[in-house]
Amino acid sequence: MQATKKFLTAATITAAVLALAGCAPGTGGGDATDGSDLAPVPVAVITSTSGPLAAYGGTYVAGFKAGLDYATDGTGTVDGRELDISYLDDAGDADKAVSAMKDVIGQGTQIVLGTASSGVALALAEQAAQNKILYISGPAAADAITGVNDYTFRSGRQTYQDVATAGTFIGEPSGKTVLAFAQDTAFGQGNLAGVQAVLGAKGAEVSSVLVPEDATEFTPFAQQIIDAHPDLVFVAWAGATSGAMWEALSQQGVFDATTVVTGLGDVATYGAYGSASESISFLNHYFAGATDNEVNTAMIDRLDAAGATPDLFSPDGFNAAIMLVQAIREGKDSVDGYIAALEGFSFDGPKGRMTVRAEDHALLQPMFQVKLVKDGDGYSPELVKTVDADTVAPPVAG
Helix, strand or coil, X not given: CCCEEEEXXXXXXXXXXXXXXXXXXXXXXXXXXXXXXXXXXXXXXXXXXXXCCHHHHHHHHXXXXXXXXXXXXXXXXXXXXXXXXXXXXXXXXXXXXXXXXXXXXXXXXXXXXXXXXXXXXXXXHHHHHHHCCEEEECCCCCHHHCCCCCCEEECCCCHHHHHHHHHCCCCCCCCCEEEEEEECXXXXXXHHHHHHHXXXXXXXXXXXXXXCCCCCCCHHHHHHHHHHCCCEEEEECCCCCHHHHHHHHHHCCHHHHCEXXXXXXXHHHCXXXXXXXXXXXXXXXXXXXXXXXXXXXXXXXXXXXXXXXXXXXXXXXXXXXXXXXXHHHHHCCCHHHHHHHHCCCEEEECCEEEEEXXXXXXXXXXXXXXXXXXXXXXXXXXXEEEECCCCCCCCCCC
């Protein structure tokens, strides 16, 4: 049987229900008679399927569906027990997300997954602790999510891992000046904090230029970068204004004045860097060619079958499904049991070996150094180096 799906918003989720069978190590669907006499497990997926982060939310949902098919051997059940999954759109708005979470908790839901927004994730984490339910955040990257409470986990990377990967490009940071260029949001502030915590702690002098989230003209901010004369610019940006921002940096000569490191975003951004594409050093969370393992192949095959594109946050959804199945299988219908089942849990994901650190629920994982290379009229990513999980592991929170 497949998981029951309830769409509680007007937003249309275009990712198709996946039906290909797969075999996840240690996460098979099991005998359908084992749990078929039990009530379905209610699960809510809350993420952006509209608003500025809709593309990220859509990628996460498609990855989740692929992961659920994989982790349940194509049955959509856990040891024969059905999952009653609701998909809710938070539109990137914390109030809307909290309202949706309160609604599903009131209906008996004890497991909530998702969101691409760090601000939203922190609000949901607070609700998880207040209501004592399991929350597994999605692509949201703020370091503050890790260790925020006993009830919150994450299925993606965090800002510290991004910044630590950036640090692998520049060698010894001591005595160098590093400027963080980011939006003035929880995501951007988290990246600045990450630069200070990682590179600043290693002796770099860290400054910042934080841009209002609603800004559409970036020339003045580009000039601020040039005036600061940094050795390295770490750029952290998300959303629809990325193209205009990179164009402004190019036009103002930022790439001629300093070294720029940034995270390689989703597929839609590969062409956004213009002539500077081959000059930027990219840290990367994931792209389809980053790894060559059975789990990554399984995810890509399922996404392809559903008409979806493997993208930056596909593994976050895929990992979330594996973690969900683990929690339900081992948790015995208890939130405390779900938590115990996930703490210390290691599994093979599309990126490689993943480990949920028991002390603070950080998800330890490899990261990637990537370059963009000319590919016809555009650019495509090419792996430079895999950075092992221990090299970029954040310090234990708290």
